[in-house]
Amino acid sequence: MPPLPATKQHIERSYYDGDVDFDExxxxxxxxxxxxxxxxxxxxxxxxxxxxxxxxxxxxxxxxxxLTISLPDDRLCPPVPVRWNYIRWIQELLDTTSDTYTDHHDPSREVLGLDIGVGASCIYPLLACASRPQWRMAGTDIDQHSLDYARKNVVANGLEQRVRLKLSFSAEALLIPLDAMGVEEMDFVMTNPPFYSSDQDMQASYTGKSAPPSAVCTGAENEMICPGGDVGFVSRILDESLKLRGRVQWYTAMLGKMSSLQTIVAKLRVLGVTNFAVTCLQAGYRTKRWAVAWSFRGHRPRNDVARHGELVLSVLPTATAQTIAVRGLSKEAAGEKIDGLVKGLDVKWRWRGETGIGVMEAKENVWSRAARRNRKFARVEKGSAAPKQEAGTDESSEEEEEEEEDDVVALAVKITFKEGEVELRWLRGLDYVLFESFCGLTKRALVGGR
Incomplete structure (x- = not known):
């Protein structure tokens, strides 16, 4: 991938968490x-x-x-705070699910994302590129009128080399056309879909409310209505993700109602998709929006990212962190205990005593009694049956197999030692039982069985 062009200073901003200050x-x-x-x-x-x-x-x-934009009078005018909160959440998803396990933004990491339905404003690609100079965005839309304005906004902000827009000629076309775009993999997909299934559905959403909509809506029908509403649209993305799987790290979508979020989360669980995250994108004290993300890869987002904002219990994913209270044991003593324990296991272990942080990677459960016994027997059998290397045999294939095996990580955990407590952060893995098992091992070593 060629280097990105030089850009103006990027913007660092946290979430909008209150009403906008009009005086400012x-x-x-x-x-x-x-x-x-x-x-x-x-x-x-x-x-x-x-x-x-x-x-x-x-x-x-x-x-x-x-940023500067122009908007037509007959298309949606996007409120900025909620849109930015969506982008900010995606940034945190990627920052906390990287190969480096750092949980921080890596300024050198190049990211490619897709916005399905960019709209006339092209607001998501613009916000993404304004805030992260190493990010590129692709965008699609079924409306030529909106796409024409989107291209103007891309050019007006000097982002032609970082934002690529494409017309979808049919509403039934693939929503994630990686092959058609000549892309093998993407870091994320996002969408802010039409929320309603019909005009009657849209009108019904206002029925019974004590106040009219908080802002006038200028959206065209294709921006507001689609078959099945937001659940129908996101379900299509979910169906496509089942085929693409790990070619995209994070599939994400905004939803207009809590009930829509509950429906999509229920679908994920039925399909066995266990690595997902949810957020409430509320920016002030009026309109609420929600978003969901799911991944077929093993990297797990930080717990406050996976369960972000005001949510209900039914949509929460499995927690990615556990805290063990340690009484009467100093930070240093607790660290020495776990360092000695993990060093005795057949795992990768990187320990930094000066910071009190260690990262463990395991290919399988090697700490249960059965696992230790099986491992011992396997080593004995392997030692007695090991064939001699014939002269002239090419060893490169064996080396490649070993390298591939080294990349297989069933569980990765970061252990952080603090005064009075130890935090275990689930970094990688698709099996919660394995994470829970390792947490139990750590707890027994620190405080004994209870």
Missing amino acids: LAAEDAGFAAICNVSKDKRWVDFQDPNVVQQLTKTLLKCHFG
Whole structure:
């Protein structure tokens, strides 16, 4: 892959977790100040005015991300905070599921993502590239009018070499066309699908609410409605992911209702997809949105990323961390105990005593009694039956097999020692029972059986 072109300074920003400060925006942008109303020394805006909603989006993108966009009057104007929260969550998913096990952003890591349904704003690719200079984005849409505006916005921000857009000629076409794009693998797929299955479904969503929608909607029918609504659309992505599997590290989707999230999570569980994550993308005190992500690879996101935001118990994935309380044992003493224990196992173990952090990688369960006994017998048999190497035999194939075996990791765990507690972070693996078993081994070594 050729190096990415030099870009302006990228933006580092955390989640939006409250309402936007209109006073701050008005002080930074005269265009926004002009559309604000003031009463009792407090600024407010009319969210039922399409021009006001557009200006707020343009101002937030300009002031917080250094982006500029143009929007048609007959297509969706995307609220920025929730969209950014979606991008930020994907960043954390990738940052905490890398081969380095660092849980931090690696500025040198090149990432390729796909936005299904970029819309006229092209907001997700723009936000992704503005915040991470080593990221590239592909985007698709079934609407030529929206795609024309999206391309203008890409050009206006100088991102032609990092954002690639493609028209989907049919609503029935593949949603993740990796082969058609000449791409073998992607780091993530994202989508903000139409939430409703029909116009009646959309109208029904407002029935019984005490207040009208928080902002005027200018979306076209293809942006608001599709067969099966958000659940139907995301189910199509799920079906395609079952064929593509590990060619994409993370499949993600935004959902409009908690019930939609519950339905998709239930589908994942029925299909045996155990590595998934969920989030609530609420940015202020009004509209809530949710997102789900799933992966067929073994890297596990950090626990606060896998279970992010305000959620209900029924959608939570398996926890990826356990904490063991250690009373009467110093951080150093606890570290020495576990260092000695793990060194005696047939695993890879990287221990840093000065920081109190160790990373263990295992190809299988080698700590149970049965596993230790079987391992001992296997070594005896292998030693007695080992054939002699014939002269002139090519050893390269055997070396390659050994290298391939070294890449097989059934479980990876990071152990962090602190005063009074030890945290075990599930880094990699598809078998929760294996992680639980290793946690039990560690707990018995530290505090004894209970």
